[in-house]
Amino acid sequence: MKKTSRLPVTLTAPGERALRAGHPWLFDGAIRSVKGEGKAGDLAVVFSVKKNKCIGVGLYDPGSPIRIRVLHGGGPATVNEDFFRKKLAAAKELRTPLLATDTTGYRLVHGENDGLPGLVVDVYAGVCVLKLYSAAWLPWLDTLLPLILEVAGSETLVLRLARVVENAARASTAGAGLTDGAVLSGHLPEEELIFREHGRQFYANVVRGHKTGFFLDHRDNRKHIGELAEGKEVLDVFSYAGGFSVHALAGGATGVTSLDVSGPALEQASRNVQLNFGGDPAVAGRHQNMEADAFDGLAELAESEKTYDLVIVDPPSFAKSEKEIPGALAAYRKINRLAVPLVAPGGVLVAASCSARVTAEDFFKVIAVALQVSGRKHKLLDKTFHDVDHPVGFPEGAYLKTVYYRIY
Ligand code: SAH
Numbered sequence: 001m002k003k004t005s006r007l008p009v010t011l012t013a014p015g016e017r018a019l020r021a022g023h024p025w026l027f028d029g030a031i032r033s034v035k036g037e038g039k040a041g042d043l044a045v046v047f048s049v050k051k052n053k054c055i056g057v058g059l060y061d062p063g064s065p066i067r068i069r070v071l072h073g074g075g076p077a078t079v080n081e082d083f084f085r086k087k088l089a090a091a092k093e094l095r096t097p098l099l100a101t102d103t104t105g106y107r108l109v110h111g112e113n114d115g116l117p118g119l120v121v122d123v124y125a126g127v128c129v130l131k132l133y134s135a136a137w138l139p140w141l142d143t144l145l146p147l148i149l150e151v152a153g154s155e156t157l158v159l160r161l162a163r164v165v166e167n168a169a170r171a172s173t174a175g176a177g178l179t180d181g182a183v184l185s186g187h188l189p190e191e192e193l194i195f196r197e198h199g200r201q202f203y204a205n206v207v208r209g210h211k212t213g214f215f216l217d218h219r220d221n222r223k224h225i226g227e228l229a230e231g232k233e234v235l236d237v238f239s240y241a242g243g244f245s246v247h248a249l250a251g252g253a254t255g256v257t258s259l260d261v262s263g264p265a266l267e268q269a270s271r272n273v274q275l276n277f278g279g280d281p282a283v284a285g286r287h288q289n290m291e292a293d294a295f296d297g298l299a300e301l302a303e304s305e306k307t308y309d310l311v312i313v314d315p316p317s318f319a320k321s322e323k324e325i326p327g328a329l330a331a332y333r334k335i336n337r338l339a340v341p342l343v344a345p346g347g348v349l350v351a352a353s354c355s356a357r358v359t360a361e362d363f364f365k366v367i368a369v370a371l372q373v374s375g376r377k378h379k380l381l382d383k384t385f386h387d388v389d390h391p392v393g394f395p396e397g398a399y400l401k402t403v404y405y406r407i408y
Pocket of ligand 1: 215218238239240241242243244259260261262265292293294295314315316
């Protein structure tokens with residue numbers, strides 16, 4: 001049975017411009033006309049209004065404000081097995097340098113940035129976790145599944161669905177039997193598995209964990225923290241499962257505090273510490289948790305006049321929409337101003353932002369100003385962006401920025 005149809009579409013002038021500029025999203029307001037009813041996953045064939053020739057193809061999603069996710073721009077394309085195999089192989093190729101390291105948890109497909117908008121594939125110790133952010137992919141799963149397994153060199157695949165996609169799946173025939181956490185291929189003995197990141201081990205719950213089970217995007221910064229940690233006292237603020245903390249301990253930190261508001265996240269941090277250093281109680285004993293709201297916790301630590309040689313501040317996204325940007329900048333300002341006094345003379349502050357809405361320029365300015373008003377001498381050490389498995393293919397794809405300062 002054919003699950004999808006071809007859907008001739010025309011765009012408004014700004015819509016055509018966005019497509020020609022290579023943007024992967026065409027919003028509902030950019031659509032001028034659609035010939036037919038249009039189901040989720042139909043192949044939108046976009047025609048230019050003036051010349052009536054095909055200028056791109058994408059996946060149609062009537063339930064999303066991003067009405068078309070562009071698969072190919074600039075002309076027609078045959079979207080079939082071969083088309084997807086080529087995209088997946090190109091994505092794998094890009095990750096070759098990372099896969100040559102002692103790392104088994106990586107992002108194989110980073111959505112629009114790898115030409116597959118709304119589709120993410122993370123691999124943890126050989127298990128593929130396919131996360132869909134658009135119902136448009138549901139009718140394409142039969143085609144995609146064997147290709148993903150083939151390119152990843154894997155046998156097992158777990159499906160993760162964003163809430164809107166899960167709801168759409170429940171209401172559609174294409175989504176029959178597809179639920180968040182379903183094992184669609186192979187066998188998953190445990191929900192949780194162990195993967196490696198530059199020689200360190202971590203648990204990932206691929207069925208129920210945040211995103212696909214772990215925040216892989218900071219891998220390179222975590223490695224860097226490991227390299228800076230020898231003989232240092234480390235404070236890992238917004239630690240989640242202790243990614244930075246484990247690398248710091250492995251790098252020879254004399255003490256590491258993981259601070260998070262979430263008890264379960266800290267429990268996971270302790271488990272990750274045990275996983276790596278369970279056999280070496282002297283190292284594991286250098287780790288402690290602090291369960292607190294970061295804003296209160298940092299103020300409390302400052303009161304006790306405690307200082308650290310390395311302070312990492314990696315909050316969750318503070319801006320989910322345009323109107324939240326000023327509030328997010330204020331929150332970055334506040335949390336980093338609270339962090340500066342905790343940095344011992346000669347120590348390092350590592351400040352990160354994962355808000356796509358907040359530009360790197362604005363974020364770096366906030367941190368620079370926070371340091372200026374502290375009155376302490378400081379030196380910019382480094383600015384880092386995305387690791388190779390999180391390429392940036394369009395402006396909104398650039399979300400992660402981190403800055404390193406030495407503070408005297
Ligand atoms: N640094 C982590 C990822 C951080 S994710 C890594 O490398 O893997 C953001 C974390 O911030 C989550 O664990 C969440 O529980 C925590 N968090 C959110 N709001 C918080 C708050 N107000 N105070 C402390 N922690 C908070």
